[in-house]
Every structure is written in C-alpha cells, then in structure tokens.
Amino acid sequence: MTREGSTAQTVNILIVAQAGRLSYEAVLFAASLQAQGEDRFRLIVAEPVPGPLWESDPRIRQPEVRALLKDLGAEIRPFEAQYFGGSYPYGNKIEALRVLPEGEPFVFFDTDTLILDRLSRVPFDFDRPTASMRREGTWPQIELYGPGYTQTWKALYDRFGLDFDSSLDLDWPDEYWQRYLYFNAGFFFYKCPKMFGDLFLGYALSVRDDPPAELVCQSLEPWLDQVVLPLVIHRLGGGRNMVPTGLLDGEVSCHYRVLPLLYAREADRVVEVLEAVTAPNRIKKVLKEYDAFKRMIYQGRGQKVRALFDRDDLPRREQAIRNKIKREGFWMR
Known part of the structure; x- marks a missing residue:
C-alpha cells in the first residue's frame, strides 16, 4: 500500500494521446499534474502508431504539442494497435498498458482528467484494484422481453469462472443497476500492468468476438471496456471504493469529460x-x-x-x- 509520506517506489501514471483533441487534453493533464509538484509519480503518454487498424496516422501531429508534453515531464512511448485501433479507439487504454514496465504499480487516467491536488494524498492499495465510481447506469440497457441485469451480468461472470454473488452490493435491490459491479473506466490502477492488461485484453476479445447469448439485446459500442473492467477488477481481488471516497473524482482529480x-x-x-x-x-x-x-x-x-x-x-x-x-x-x- 502506498501512503503519503512513505518512501514507496515510483508510480507510473498512464494516459493515451493521439492526433486531435486527446493531444491537447494530454497537455492539460500534464500541466495540472506538474502544478502539484509531485516527484513520486512519473507520467507516461502512450501514443498509437500507424498500422493496418488505423485509416490515418493516429500520432500526435503538432511538434509544439510533443515538445510541451516533454517539457511538462511526460515521456511519450509508442505502441501498435494489434486488436482495436480505429474501429474501437476505447481499446487504446487496453493495448497501451503494454508500454508500462512489468511489475511496477500504475494508475491509468483518461486524458480528459484534471489533477487538482497531490496524488500522494490518495492511499492507493495497488494489491486491490478499483476504478471510477462516478458513473451512471449506462449498461446493460434492459429490454422488455430480454434478459435482466442479473442474467446478463451472471453470464459474463460464468464465462470467466468468476464468483458472481460476491460481486453484488446487497444494499441495492435486485434488478437495480447499482447492485452490480460497474465502473467508469476514467481511472483504474493495479500493481502490475501486464497482469491487469493481459486479463483486460483477453476478456475484451472474448466478449467482443463471442458474446454470451444473454447479451443478444446489448450493444458493446462504446461500452466494451466498461463491461469487462469489473470482471478484471473482481478477478484480481479488487472491488468498489478501494480508496477513500472524495479523493479521486473529488478533491484530487476531476474526470470532466468535455469542457x-x-x-x-x-x-x-x-x-x-x-x-x-x-x-x-x-x-x-x-x-x-x-x-x-x-x-x-x-x-x-x-x-x-x-x-x-x-x-x-x-x-x-x-x-x-x-x-x-x-x-x-x-x-x-
């Protein structure tokens, strides 16, 4: 567990930037992180490179943006999209985990995030992953004669041999969306990007390429990453609210989405x-x-x-x- 004032190892912060809006959001993220005067957190910007899964060059195009990111303390690392690319750019956050060193703790943030205070205020327990609880009940969308929440989510847990019952929040009633483990993927963390990324990728490809029959009424666009993220976190021993409420998505960071x-x-x-x-x-x-x-x-x-x-x-x-x-x-x- 990392606590303020400890001599814990450096933590890698990962964001993904590419041509267009995300490159400017990355500058804003880096500027807000640097403004807090942190020295424990190292910012790594993952950048997709051209390949068959991109119709156009996805790299950051403006040299002044690249130069400013480096001046703000960011290291830009390229990665190749092998599974998602332009057809599902949200998959960048899954494939980009490959740029991080195996066995080192990390925190992923969406680029549309503002850092408001020192991240060292957050007592990360990297053995117990979690993700953003600032979300709405966007998935699944229940159809009148289709599978309900329990049937839909349980099919996914069964697919990967996970214990469904232990994932439930029994403070909420049956067939209400908050009873089921569900996150926004605006941030997540763990002790090892390879362990997390291998599960994230494997689960995502399984659901994308061969969805359980119970998902017949459900769209996975753009929800695929948020559908499988709870499964990954549950498999790795994490869950809801593994950091104190009010810090991430609160006093320390803000996932603003758009200005x-x-x-x-x-x-x-x-x-x-x-x-x-x-x-x-x-x-x-x-x-x-x-x-x-x-x-x-x-x-x-x-x-x-x-x-x-x-x-x-x-x-x-x-x-x-x-x-x-x-x-x-x-x-x-």
Whole structure:
C-alpha cells in the first residue's frame, strides 16, 4: 500500500494521446499534474502508431504539442494497435498498458482528467484494484422481453469462472443497476500492468468476438471496456471504493469529460485550477490552437455555460445538462 509520506517506489501514471483533441487534453493533464509538484509519480503518454487498424496516422501531429508534453515531464512511448485501433479507439487504454514496465504499480487516467491536488494524498492499495465510481447506469440497457441485469451480468461472470454473488452490493435491490459491479473506466490502477492488461485484453476479445447469448439485446459500442473492467477488477481481488471516497473524482482529480460539462457542473475549485494551469503563455500558446479550448477557456464561453446552471440544483442526468448547453449554442468538444 502506498501512503503519503512513505518512501514507496515510483508510480507510473498512464494516459493515451493521439492526433486531435486527446493531444491537447494530454497537455492539460500534464500541466495540472506538474502544478502539484509531485516527484513520486512519473507520467507516461502512450501514443498509437500507424498500422493496418488505423485509416490515418493516429500520432500526435503538432511538434509544439510533443515538445510541451516533454517539457511538462511526460515521456511519450509508442505502441501498435494489434486488436482495436480505429474501429474501437476505447481499446487504446487496453493495448497501451503494454508500454508500462512489468511489475511496477500504475494508475491509468483518461486524458480528459484534471489533477487538482497531490496524488500522494490518495492511499492507493495497488494489491486491490478499483476504478471510477462516478458513473451512471449506462449498461446493460434492459429490454422488455430480454434478459435482466442479473442474467446478463451472471453470464459474463460464468464465462470467466468468476464468483458472481460476491460481486453484488446487497444494499441495492435486485434488478437495480447499482447492485452490480460497474465502473467508469476514467481511472483504474493495479500493481502490475501486464497482469491487469493481459486479463483486460483477453476478456475484451472474448466478449467482443463471442458474446454470451444473454447479451443478444446489448450493444458493446462504446461500452466494451466498461463491461469487462469489473470482471478484471473482481478477478484480481479488487472491488468498489478501494480508496477513500472524495479523493479521486473529488478533491484530487476531476474526470470532466468535455469542457462544457466541466464549466456546467464542477466545483469552483476545478474551474480555478483549470484557468490557473492554462494561464502561462507556453501553455496558452499551444492550447488555443484547439478551437474548443480557445473558446471555452480563453474567450469566456465556459463562463457563459457556467452561468446557465446552479451547481446546487443540477439535472440528475448528464444528458439533460448536455441538451441545455446545446440548446444555448455553447456545446463544443
């Protein structure tokens, strides 16, 4: 277990960046991480390289973005997409785990994450993996005459010889989505990327290529990574809330998804950190090349979005927030 103030080994932070929006999000992530003055966490940016599974070159194209990432302390490591690529870019987070050293603890973050405080505040127990609990009941989508939650999830646990009953949260009623182990894949961690990645890849390919019959009504696009992630975590002895609540997806990190959602719903502290870490000229010069960042952060559109919402009385569903922003003409990504 890693605790603040200990002499624990360096922890690898992994994000994936490629051409377009993700490369600018990676700059923002790196700038926010560096701003916290950490020395225990090493940032590695995995970058897909051209290959038969990509229609176009997926690499970061702007030399100024590459240079700034390195200046912010990131190491860019290439990887080849062997199984997913352009047909399922969410699979990058599965295949990118290969760039990390075997046997060293890691934390994966989606690039659309802002680091708000020192990650050393988080008492990671790398023997017991978990992932983000900031999620909605997006999968499975139950059809009237199709399999229910229990039948659907149990088929997956049975496929891989996992104990289904021990994964349930009995505080929630049968056939309610929160009873079943389900995460957002915005972050996850473990003591070894090879062990985690081998399971993640094997489970994902099995479900993609030969889904259980009980998934007949279910879409795996874009949910495949979040469908198999609970199975991986359960297999490795992890589960819900393996770190104290309120740190990741709270005081220490924010998975904002897209900037309009950040301005609409996140706490004042998140906006303060965002605008502070993007203010230096070397950061601004690069980020303003991306239109959404330029307009949201530097031209004030984000503050207009923020004025549309009461953070103490937000719509319960994210889609309602998105719809309101779109109606006002402020949606960008």
